[in-house]
Amino acid sequence: MVTEHVLILGGQGRIGSSVAADLVAYTQAEVVITGRSEKTGAAFARRLGPRVRFQQLDLQDRAALETAIAQSQLVIHCAGPFQFRDASVLERCIALGVNYLDVSDNRAFTIGALALRQRAQEAGVTAIVNSGIFPGLSNSMVRQAAEQLDQPETIHLSYVVQGSGGAGVTVLRTTFLALQHPFKVWLDGRWQEVEPYSGRETVYFGQTPAHVYWFDMPESYTLAQTFSVRSVITKFGVEPDLYNHLTALAAERFPKNWFANPDVVEFLSQVSHAMTAVTDAFSGVGVRIRAQVSGIKDGQSSLRTAVLSHHNTTVVCGIGTGSLAELMLNGKVNKPGVWTVDEALSTPLFEQIVTNRRLVVQLD
Structure with missing residues (x-):
């Protein structure tokens, strides 16, 4: 062998x-x-x-x-x-x-x-x-849900990470780098621009609520190419919710060129890593993903939802x-x-x- x-x-x-x-x-x-x-x-x-x-x-x-x-x-x-x-x-x-x-x-x-x-x-x-x-397993969850429908029309992906998710500083750098620019999403059959970490929304993972925001992910682009749908929504959030408010504040108030400065990104990443090292003890480091696909089944409007949870991101x-x-x-x-x-x-x-x-x- x-x-x-x-x-x-x-x-x-x-x-x-x-x-x-x-x-x-x-x-x-x-x-x-x-x-x-x-x-x-x-x-x-x-x-x-x-x-x-x-x-x-x-x-x-x-x-x-x-x-x-x-x-x-x-x-x-x-x-x-x-x-x-x-x-x-x-x-x-x-x-x-x-x-x-x-x-x-x-x-x-x-x-x-x-x-x-x-x-x-x-x-x-x-x-x-x-x-x-995410991306990865989340893509397969979308396919799994979409195949339950005759014609998928809208894909709504939500990701929520607890604390640091067990990740290192590199992942935190990625988060701050993504706040630099508005990005295009496929909405209502056309490409539209949205601001990063805007559009706060409450979503449910089963009976558990969480808060998510627009976040630039490859799925925003690739799922629109793979599936003939009118909209692809990708939103991300963190628990505790305090981190969402801080990130949204940074995205809205900080000059965008700060996020293009490696020293600023490194500082924010190191501070965030130190903070999550403390809060991970009670928040955990898990992840929840919800892939919700709406469309038509047997001539009627229908909705399929796939949810995955894991204790360690x-x-x-x-x-x-x-x-x-x-x-x-x-x-x-x-x-x-x-x-x-x-x-x-x-x-x-x-x-x-x-x-x-x-x-x-x-x-x-």
Whole structure:
């Protein structure tokens, strides 16, 4: 039996290490995690087990990166923030004939990656972007709900994270970077501009209320391309609600150029991380996702809602990516081209993931 080799770029981070842990638990793959510090990286890899080793790697070192990719059957790109990344890793995977998966969460990055679809098809490379929890599992929940209808018309995605979600500073940087500019959403059959962290709304996860705001996610763009719907709404919130008010205040009152200043973003991220380190003790670090799809069923208006809850955001993000990697390694997901999760993963395979990883998705 041939041993698969998986390369996780940024594998020392919270998300990358969670993906590595899932792969160790559910596959027989040999896993290489990369980072910049040999001293901390080697010890980190040992904690994950004997099938994980560390490789010091700078993504700017093209020769070293290409060598590492060429020695792998699958590359998983977890080295964010993706606002500062381009599709160069994916381009090298295509050139070397190596399958690719990432945890990207940025619209511009996603559009650039999807533009390489034909090249990946010609090379026989399966590449999937936006894996993880949201985007990722959330995309599959939309597909699952939409397939219950004859004609889906409106997609409303809501994500609520408790405290830090168990994530590191990189994820917090991503949040503040997303406050820089208004962004376009597909509403009433046309692209319209909305302000980040505006439009506060109360949504219910079962009987539990939460508050969410407009937030720029790749799904705002990609789901509008995949499904013939009139509107795609993506909203995000945090618990405790105090953090929502602070973020909304920053988005409304702070000069936009502050969020383009790396020093300001770093300061806000570090302060937020310190605050959530205190409040995580009582808020928890879980996540709730609601994918609500309205449309027509048997000639009548109808609504389908899928809800997922998990006690640890980082762990379930690792599950979302690791389970997809497992399916790519065993050949169950083999679709040359560059795709989002909802385009690459069928609902039966998604439901298999839910069962195998002991997730709970309530579909009503």
